[in-house]
Amino acid sequence: MNWAEPVGFAAAFLTTASFVPQAWLTFRTRDVSGISLGMYSAFTLGVALWLLYGLSLRAWPVVVANAITLALALAILVMKLRFGRRPPG
Structure with a gap:
């Protein structure tokens, strides 16, 4: 294993x-x-694409x-999406 990994x-x-x-603060409050x-x-879409990219290269640090x-x-x-809606008025 080289230094890059x-x-x-x-x-x-x-x-x-x-x-x-x-994430913890948002869950709590x-x-x-x-x-x-x-x-x-x-x-989120960008992260999903990075995940696909990492999987295609078998670059495990990127995948994990x-x-x-x-x-x-x-x-x-x-x-x-669930909690961000404001009541009308």
């Missing part, structure tokens, strides 16, 4: 772990007012990071 796994861990606090639906929709990030991003996106 451990660096990839370290980067994957750090970038994926950065989503955990946002149900407050999605500061989350952009457009941004999270585009981001994006699989976990996709699950977290989807959870936040679903909460935005």
Whole structure:
């Protein structure tokens, strides 16, 4: 194993772990007012495409990071769709 794979796994861990606090806070508070639906929709699609890319290359740091990030991003996106509607008036 060369130096690139451990660096990839370290980067994957750090970038994926950065989503955990946002997901946890959103689960706890149900407050999605500061989350952009457009941004999270585009981001989630982008992560899904990165996952497909990683799978096609068998680049495991990319696959692992994006699989976990996709699950977290989807959870936040679903909460935005579910809790983000404001009552009329």
